[in-house]
Structures are given as C-alpha cells and as structure tokens.
Amino acid sequence: MSETPDSAVRTYIEHHRAVFLDDLVEWLRIPSVSAQPEHTPDVQRSADWLAAKLEETGFPTVEVWRTPGAPAVFAEWPSHDPQAPTVLVYGHHDVQPAAREDGWDSEPFEPLVRDGRLYARGAADDKGQVFFHTLGVRAHLAATGRTAPAVNLKLLIEGEEESGSPHFRALVEERAERLTADAVIVSDTGMWAEDTPTVCTGMRGLAECEIRLHGPDQDVHSGSFGGAVPNPATAVARLVAALHDEHGRVAVPGFYDGVVELTARERALFAELPFDERQWLCTAKSYAAHGEAGYTTLERVWARPTAEVNGIGGGYQGPGSKTIIPSSAMVKLSFRLVAGQDPDQVEKAVRHWIAEQVPPGVRCEIDFGSATRPCLTPLDHPALRSVVRAMGRAFEKPVRFTREGGSGPAADLQDVLGAPVLFLGISVPSDGWHAPNEKVELDLLLKGVEASAHLWGDLAEHWRHAP
Amino acid sequence: MSETPDSAVRTYIEHHRAVFLDDLVEWLRIPSVSAQPEHTPDVQRSADWLAAKLEETGFPTVEVWRTPGAPAVFAEWPSHDPQAPTVLVYGHHDVQPAAREDGWDSEPFEPLVRDGRLYARGAADDKGQVFFHTLGVRAHLAATGRTAPAVNLKLLIEGEEESGSPHFRALVEERAERLTADAVIVSDTGMWAEDTPTVCTGMRGLAECEIRLHGPDQDVHSGSFGGAVPNPATAVARLVAALHDEHGRVAVPGFYDGVVELTARERALFAELPFDERQWLCTAKSYAAHGEAGYTTLERVWARPTAEVNGIGGGYQGPGSKTIIPSSAMVKLSFRLVAGQDPDQVEKAVRHWIAEQVPPGVRCEIDFGSATRPCLTPLDHPALRSVVRAMGRAFEKPVRFTREGGSGPAADLQDVLGAPVLFLGISVPSDGWHAPNEKVELDLLLKGVEASAHLWGDLAEHWRHAP
The missing domain is CATH 3.40.630.10 (Zn peptidases)
Structure with a gap:
C-alpha cells in the first residue's frame, strides 16, 4: 500500500x-x-x-x-x-x-x-x-x-x-x-x-469604562438631608438598572448598530454541539442562565454583545451602618462586542446615553480604556x-x-x-x-x-x- | 412698678x-x-x-x-x-x-x-x-x-x-x-x-438594613460567561433603582401604611419659616434639591419617610479594570420613618419586596439592625x-x-x-x-x-x- x-x-x-x-x-x-x-x-x-x-x-x-x-x-x-x-x-x-x-x-x-x-x-x-x-x-x-x-x-x-x-x-x-x-x-x-x-x-471585542458620579461635596447626614438631595449611589444604580431592557438587551441607543447577526446556518451549527446547560452552569459557578431573550446560552456568550458590571462602589461599605448620603459612587462597566461593532462608536453611544441619564445635581466623569475589536x-x-x-x-x-x-x-x-x-x-x-x-x-x-x-x-x- | x-x-x-x-x-x-x-x-x-x-x-x-x-x-x-x-x-x-x-x-x-x-x-x-x-x-x-x-x-x-x-x-x-x-x-x-x-x-425614625446578593460562587470571567449568567452587581443596582418610583416615592408596597400626613396648618407653618433653598443647598453641600414630588424641601426632610443608599459595593473597585462578573454585591439602605410608621412593619414590607425583586440564580441575605421609632x-x-x-x-x-x-x-x-x-x-x-x-x-x-x-x-x- x-x-x-x-x-x-x-x-x-x-x-x-x-x-x-x-x-x-x-x-x-x-x-x-x-x-x-x-x-x-x-x-x-x-x-x-x-x-x-x-x-x-x-x-x-x-x-x-x-x-x-x-x-x-x-x-x-x-x-x-x-x-x-x-x-x-x-x-x-x-x-x-x-x-x-x-x-x-x-x-x-x-x-x-x-x-x-x-x-x-x-x-x-x-x-x-x-x-x-x-x-x-x-x-x-x-x-x-x-x-x-x-x-x-x-x-x-x-x-x-x-x-x-x-x-x-x-x-x-x-x-x-x-x-x-x-x-x-x-x-x-x-x-x-x-x-x-x-x-x-x-x-468578541471589549470596551471598558469607569463612571464616577459626584453628588454632595462630602458625605452628608441622611437624617438632615435624606430625601431632599440627589444620592449619587442611587444615581449609579439607576444607570446600571437602565443599561438593559426587560428583554435583557443593552438599552443604549445605537449599541447594536452594525452588529453582524447570527445566520441560520451558524445557529444550526451551534445547536449541533453537545451542550449540557447544567454542566455549563457548574463551570460558570452559577445557579441560573440569564441573558438576552431569543438566544441560547452559547449564542449569548459567543455571538451577542453584552454590558456587564465588573465593579460598583460608593459610600460606606464597612461593618455596621453609617447614615450618610455618600458624596460619590462609581461603576466599572465592560462591553463585549461582536463583529460589526466599532468600539469608538460604542464609546460615543455610551457616553451620550450616560449624559442623558445623570440627574440634576450630579456630576459625571467617564473614562474609557483602550478597546479590543471583535x-x-x-x-x-x-x-x-x-x-x-x-x-x-x-x-x-x-x-x-x-x-x-x-x-x-x-x-x-x-x-x-x-x-x-x-x-x-x-x-x-x-x-x-x-x-x-x-x-x-x-x-x-x-x-x-x-x-x-x-x-x-x-x-x-x-x-x-x-x- | x-x-x-x-x-x-x-x-x-x-x-x-x-x-x-x-x-x-x-x-x-x-x-x-x-x-x-x-x-x-x-x-x-x-x-x-x-x-x-x-x-x-x-x-x-x-x-x-x-x-x-x-x-x-x-x-x-x-x-x-x-x-x-x-x-x-x-x-x-x-x-x-x-x-x-x-x-x-x-x-x-x-x-x-x-x-x-x-x-x-x-x-x-x-x-x-x-x-x-x-x-x-x-x-x-x-x-x-x-x-x-x-x-x-x-x-x-x-x-x-x-x-x-x-x-x-x-x-x-x-x-x-x-x-x-x-x-x-x-x-x-x-x-x-x-x-x-x-x-x-x-x-424621624430610622430603620437600617444591609442586603447582600450572591451570584456565581466566585468571580467568573466576563468574556467566557458575560451575558449568560445573572450578575449580582446588576441585580443590586436594579433593586436600588426600583426603590423609588418616578415621583420619588418609595416603591415598596406598604411602606407608607399608616403615615401621618402633614396637615394644611403644619404645611402653612413650615412655609412661614424664612427658608432660603440656595443657602440650604450650601449646608447640604449639594447642587440640586431632589425628592418626593408634591413636597417642599423642608417637608421632605422633616415630615416624609425616605429610603437612602448609605453604601453600595461589589466586584472590582481598584484602579484599572478587571473583566469579571462579581460573585456578590451589597447595599446598605436606611429608611427614615415618620409618625404612624411601625419599623417592624417597614422591615416586613421591605423584606417581602426584596424577595420579589431578586432574579433567579441570585441568593439574597438581609440584615436589619435595631430600629428607632419616629x-x-x-x-x-x-x-x-x-x-x-x-x-x-x-x-x-x-x-x-x-x-x-x-x-x-x-x-x-x-x-x-x-x-x-x-x-x-x-x-x-x-x-x-x-x-x-x-x-x-x-x-x-x-x-x-x-x-x-x-x-x-x-x-x-x-x-x-x-x-
């Protein structure tokens, strides 16, 4: 032979x-x-x-x-x-x-x-x-x-x-x-x-930013002022909450511009893989799958853009309690990007959206790091x-x-x-x-x-x- | 004489x-x-x-x-x-x-x-x-x-x-x-x-709690799992965002039960005080008045119950970035109470409301400290x-x-x-x-x-x- x-x-x-x-x-x-x-x-x-x-x-x-x-x-x-x-x-x-x-x-x-x-x-x-x-x-x-x-x-x-x-x-x-x-x-x-x-x-690509919201010039007493001045920790939470709509889609206008959608063939090919969601959840150390409606778990992690909170912080985080309205709060967000998304456009859209979310009396700083294309x-x-x-x-x-x-x-x-x-x-x-x-x-x-x-x-x- | x-x-x-x-x-x-x-x-x-x-x-x-x-x-x-x-x-x-x-x-x-x-x-x-x-x-x-x-x-x-x-x-x-x-x-x-x-x-009275939300068993990679498992930092933010309605009222059902409303006479008496909001904002170190619709600033701080974030935290808060879905996140809330509100009832209402807000796959712990009555x-x-x-x-x-x-x-x-x-x-x-x-x-x-x-x-x- x-x-x-x-x-x-x-x-x-x-x-x-x-x-x-x-x-x-x-x-x-x-x-x-x-x-x-x-x-x-x-x-x-x-x-x-x-x-x-x-x-x-x-x-x-x-x-x-x-x-x-x-x-x-x-x-x-x-x-x-x-x-x-x-x-x-x-x-x-x-x-x-x-x-x-x-x-x-x-x-x-x-x-x-x-x-x-x-x-x-x-x-x-x-x-x-x-x-x-x-x-x-x-x-x-x-x-x-x-x-x-x-x-x-x-x-x-x-x-x-x-x-x-x-x-x-x-x-x-x-x-x-x-x-x-x-x-x-x-x-x-x-x-x-x-x-x-x-x-x-x-x-996927990656764009990351840190958003810092400033309210009162210093922490102020929540008894004396609570309920009557804007709280930057509440503002940062509302920003994060508004980041996704009720279908798990990122709610920033323009975020999905240009996104290359999965073809029917790709979805069929993904579906052929022997995927065990319970097993996958073990790897993810998580107790539920959750994400954009209309997509499978694999489609969500491989082919859909996301917005995730990597860190959030503001005010008193130690033991016990401290009755303050914190002076500032921050959130670190990362956006996974898919083909067709331009990190510069995403940054522009996110900045524009944030500017519209910030309530009166709260000042906002946003830093974007260098992005990675999909x-x-x-x-x-x-x-x-x-x-x-x-x-x-x-x-x-x-x-x-x-x-x-x-x-x-x-x-x-x-x-x-x-x-x-x-x-x-x-x-x-x-x-x-x-x-x-x-x-x-x-x-x-x-x-x-x-x-x-x-x-x-x-x-x-x-x-x-x-x- | x-x-x-x-x-x-x-x-x-x-x-x-x-x-x-x-x-x-x-x-x-x-x-x-x-x-x-x-x-x-x-x-x-x-x-x-x-x-x-x-x-x-x-x-x-x-x-x-x-x-x-x-x-x-x-x-x-x-x-x-x-x-x-x-x-x-x-x-x-x-x-x-x-x-x-x-x-x-x-x-x-x-x-x-x-x-x-x-x-x-x-x-x-x-x-x-x-x-x-x-x-x-x-x-x-x-x-x-x-x-x-x-x-x-x-x-x-x-x-x-x-x-x-x-x-x-x-x-x-x-x-x-x-x-x-x-x-x-x-x-x-x-x-x-x-x-x-x-x-x-x-x-006002005071009820305080710390809410800890647990998602993945440990921080997991936001590239591998982002968009497909619940993020406890997002969940805590959504909780905080849902705490007030669009009129600045606390949205927890039952929170206002029993609240003794201001009488017309009290409102008139408050209004007689020589109140300068610009001056007050200086004391509050703040840049805007903000709160429950339909009430003046003095009414808001003296006679209305509130919910404030005293601290929020989760995930990575250091310099630079870390592309994780955090394992947990927490928020410290304090509620100022007014006459007619029972701290025990407020605690019960808040616990019930939180339980309904927490998404699948996220585990919640709530600690209430000792309360002060109004x-x-x-x-x-x-x-x-x-x-x-x-x-x-x-x-x-x-x-x-x-x-x-x-x-x-x-x-x-x-x-x-x-x-x-x-x-x-x-x-x-x-x-x-x-x-x-x-x-x-x-x-x-x-x-x-x-x-x-x-x-x-x-x-x-x-x-x-x-x-």
Whole structure:
C-alpha cells in the first residue's frame, strides 16, 4: 500500500515525537511568568530558547524583538512559490503564575507525563500549542518533499499575553511591514471537547469604562438631608438598572448598530454541539442562565454583545451602618462586542446615553480604556475552510464550529494588518488554563502537529495569490 | 412698678448668671468624649461632676447609673402638688471628639468667651443645653416662692449619645419604673435661627438594613460567561433603582401604611419659616434639591419617610479594570420613618419586596439592625403648648414650628415610657455641632434658662392630673 500524504505526516510525527516532547518539556521547565518581576530573566530565557529552537527547525529568519516589557519572538520562512499566501501564526511564550502550594499535585515547572497527559504550567496555554507548529512544519516538508513551506510562514510569539499584552499593539504597529500577512492563525485557543474537534470562527471585542458620579461635596447626614438631595449611589444604580431592557438587551441607543447577526446556518451549527446547560452552569459557578431573550446560552456568550458590571462602589461599605448620603459612587462597566461593532462608536453611544441619564445635581466623569475589536471569519472564507480540512484530516472526524466569548490581542493583528483571524487550537476545557495542574492531552497535542502539517499545503492549494 | 413673674425670673438669672457660667465652664473643661477609650475616666468624672451640681441645685435624689458603657445621671425633684404632671428631661453629658489641630481657633476643652459666645466642645451639644435647666429650676422656685418645682421633675442625662447610645434602651427598660413620666422634654436640639425661636414637634425614625446578593460562587470571567449568567452587581443596582418610583416615592408596597400626613396648618407653618433653598443647598453641600414630588424641601426632610443608599459595593473597585462578573454585591439602605410608621412593619414590607425583586440564580441575605421609632407631638397637645408659651415668654417673640429630620434615642423614652416627646432647645445652626469651634450664644443660653424657668409652672397650670 502506497503512503498517502496523511499517513506520511503521521509516520514522520511518530518518528520524531519523542524528541519533540523532550524539547517541549525543556521549554516548560523555564518559568516564564510575565506578571512576576523576579521571572523577567526567565521570560528572556524562554524567548531565547524558542528562537534557538526555531532556527534549528529551519526558519531562515529568527529574531527576538525587544519591547518595553517582555520580548517577543519573530520567525519567518518564505515559500519558494511567488503566488503563495502569507500566514502569520500568533501565540505566546509567557505563562500564568504557578506554585505547588496553589493546589498542584506536582511541581508546576517540573513537567510530568502521566496517563497520556503532560502536566506543567504552560502545557496548554500556550507553549504546547505554539510548539506543535515546529514539528508540524517539519512534517509538512517531509511529507511533501519540499525544502520550504507551501506558504510564506511567519510566527509572532509574544511574551506578555498573561499580563494583558500592554506593548503588543505598539509592537505590531511598529513592525507592521515585517508582519504583513494574508491571514493570522491564532494558536492560543481550544476546542469543544476531547471527542469533538472544533474550529473557532470569532472572538468578541471589549470596551471598558469607569463612571464616577459626584453628588454632595462630602458625605452628608441622611437624617438632615435624606430625601431632599440627589444620592449619587442611587444615581449609579439607576444607570446600571437602565443599561438593559426587560428583554435583557443593552438599552443604549445605537449599541447594536452594525452588529453582524447570527445566520441560520451558524445557529444550526451551534445547536449541533453537545451542550449540557447544567454542566455549563457548574463551570460558570452559577445557579441560573440569564441573558438576552431569543438566544441560547452559547449564542449569548459567543455571538451577542453584552454590558456587564465588573465593579460598583460608593459610600460606606464597612461593618455596621453609617447614615450618610455618600458624596460619590462609581461603576466599572465592560462591553463585549461582536463583529460589526466599532468600539469608538460604542464609546460615543455610551457616553451620550450616560449624559442623558445623570440627574440634576450630579456630576459625571467617564473614562474609557483602550478597546479590543471583535473578529469574525465567515464560514465560507477559503482560509477557514483550509483550517477545517486540516483539523478534519488530523482528527478523522467531522469538525464543528465554535466562537470565543473572550477578547484577545490577536484582534490587534487583524486591525493593524487588515488580515482575517483564524483559530487553530487543540486544548480542551479540562486542561485547566490559569489553574493548578494545567495539562495537555498528548494525543491531542500530536493531532495539533498533524493539523499544522496539513494546513500549509491546503492553504497554498486553495488560496493562491493571483499570478 | 411691681415685678411680673417674667421679670422676677430675669432678675434672678441676672444675679446668678456669673456663677452659672463659671460652673458650666468648669464642666466643659472635662473632655467627656465617649467614643475614645482614653477618655473613659473623663466621662465618669463628667457624670460625677453633674451629679454633685444637681445635688447642689437642690434635687433631693441624684444617682449615677452605671451601664455596660458610660454612666448616665438621674435626678428627681418631686412636686408638693399631688396632681402635678411628671416631666423627664433628656440630654447627654458626653461630647464629640475634638482636637485643636482639627481646625479649632482655641483649645476645645479650654472654654473661651468672646463676643458673647462661649466656645468649647459641648457648649451647645449638649452640656450647655442640659445645664440651663439647673439655673432654670432655681429661677422657677425663686420667682414663684416655691420650695419644690411645680411639676415632678426628673432628669436623665446619658453618657453615650455621641457613640450611638448603645446601652440607652436597655437602661430605660431596666429603670422604666423610676423614669415614668407624662412627658419627655428633649434638651438636645436647636431652633431655626438666632432671631427665629422655634419649637420642634417631631423627629424621624430610622430603620437600617444591609442586603447582600450572591451570584456565581466566585468571580467568573466576563468574556467566557458575560451575558449568560445573572450578575449580582446588576441585580443590586436594579433593586436600588426600583426603590423609588418616578415621583420619588418609595416603591415598596406598604411602606407608607399608616403615615401621618402633614396637615394644611403644619404645611402653612413650615412655609412661614424664612427658608432660603440656595443657602440650604450650601449646608447640604449639594447642587440640586431632589425628592418626593408634591413636597417642599423642608417637608421632605422633616415630615416624609425616605429610603437612602448609605453604601453600595461589589466586584472590582481598584484602579484599572478587571473583566469579571462579581460573585456578590451589597447595599446598605436606611429608611427614615415618620409618625404612624411601625419599623417592624417597614422591615416586613421591605423584606417581602426584596424577595420579589431578586432574579433567579441570585441568593439574597438581609440584615436589619435595631430600629428607632419616629415621634411626633400634635400641635394642640397641652404640653407642647406649654413649651411654646415658655419659649415665647423667654424670647418675647412669636414661636414657630420645626421638626427634626434625624433620629435619636429620645424615641426610646417615648417607646418604653409611653410618653410624648417635646423638644426644648436654643442652639442655632451656626453653633457647629460636631465641628471645630463649637459654641453657644450666651444670650440664647440664658433664654434657655428663662424658658426652662417658665415651663414647669406653665405645665403644672395647664396640664394637671385629675384629682
């Protein structure tokens, strides 16, 4: 029986998996915790280690890019085909803090393989999912007999994702020319479940603000003045209460302007997923599902924009009581945005709406932080179809579709580079991102290698540049 | 020209004012700050000093009553007339904390007379207003030739008013038999202005609660779960927003049950007061008047029940942002109550209403503290008319009517003893209660002596017990 391309990839991976895993374990031993200053040298060491490994993999160009914070690693391997598309892989080499006493069963930076799982901080988030591309591209070359990838392959692996990527956008803007790509592949997400390979098609955006309402110049006595002057804590509560209508929709006029609605096909695809709401509520630590009328829970978290209170405060919050009308009160709101929403327009709409809500005698201050745009790749986008085929070949199963409710720095790549964002991830919910005993399933990790190996050829074949 | 009773009182006061003031200054030197443990011996000394002075004044019974906190002073001087009513004067001998560096122009416990004013902590609140009764009762005896007051006169001067009177109610309940009275005279308030003698006819009550709403078992990610589970901060805000209707009325069903409405006469009397809303807003440190539709500002603070937020909190309140759905949120509410409202009924109504507001998936805890009842003496009550006549004779001016928006321990006397509460006070808003440079106007203080001197005879004459 002659070898198919898929079995050739598998054979190659089988031969090289031991070294691949040894290398990953070596990388995972570096505690590249970006949030903890004492690990600054480790984050640098992690970047250097990755750079060396990418050179060893064969990338002709590998650079460590300094930022005002932690360094990023950039690598580039041009195709020999002048019509090949250019693909930029995004991931990160920094990790969340971890300590044995947080509840780990083993040392978080002494990787341990047990029952087909590799336990270590960063195993899934995100070193494992970055690293599968190294064996992936080698398998791609070996199986196709190429000496360079079928696409122009670029990697940008940042070092501050776990610290909120404070310098990422500036870096991307500064290096935009080097980063130019036809598509961005984000390797920092996961799939629905061990037995349900999925491709994520979008990510919500994020706009955040803090609203401070000022009433009396100082706290005043609620006996002497109660009932006769405006109370800023009441005003802030009324603002929050007015934020949603009785159908759970955000009541700010203009908020939904431009929102790309779910298509019937997407809703049908979401509905196909084996979703257990009771199970989901356990994960959400919550006792009821609640949200915009007319949408399922998955639709609410993946495809609908929201307004949430992240914090509220004003007046006396200590033990016992204090009979005051507080001088001020504040609320922190965050808005998750979906495709079609422009954060600047949302900010404008929210500011306008708030100005109309604030009662006489109350002064209002509003601060918006920097926003993150949403991203969404249409189901029929050729690059998305390539990702789906690559996953399907790796898993030998039908691939389903998800979205991501959170927001990420990859949106900056979409924004600055003008390229669609695609997601290729093999992590599963049980992997325990940010939690003790983070792990990656070894068989899924190798499926990730396979999917990476298939993706480059598929993209080049189906999404060529016009000659 | 033969001496009238009023001029006899004045003559007596004129002859004894110097000693009276020297004595008061001596008392004011004792820093009886009940809130500061280092002043515990001073509070005791203040009680002993007052007890000795009341004996010297002629009270046949004087006792220092211990409590688990600071001591109270009780004194009793029975009338020789078996049909005389019994009157209990309430005041306090403890004072607010004070230190030169808080902004005092002189030492707060080194009394200073300047421009007809006596500056010292406690000068107005409340030692001066307690002490005027000592010279008052002596003037009453001198001018009428009596050897005992025309009424059975009792004094209860507590030592913890500035610390929230934590043991006052228990004391009153325990000593109820000794304290029995037909009326309570509170000497711990003030009047409208230097040139506007007034009598206060009521005080609002107070019910307080803390409401804690619990959503997810821990803070959860607003990207992963935002828009799909209940947010307790939103729920607490909606609760607060629903607390008032669009007319500024408290929307809790049953809240207004039993409320004694203002009569047309009372509203007319309030309207006669020279009220300057701009000036009032300065005192309120506020930029707008706001409250229940259909009532003036004075009516709102004096005669209408209210619901106010004293504090609200939940989720992340630090700098920057944190994209969470908070696990819990809380609000502290206080309700000012007016005559006819029963704190227990209000608590029941509020609990019932809250239970109906809390959305599915949110758990609610409510704690009510101990409540204070409102008090109100009708304008035509014979004892109130005596107080008004006594003030009118002292000031030789028409006496107007006010109420008090705050709440006080005197309500416990009304409650336990079943006696109406009347207010006799000569302090003015500029006296600076609880503030630096507290003072009392000496001429008003002596008017207080005069009013006290007139009151006992008037009460005995117009409000005799049936033989």
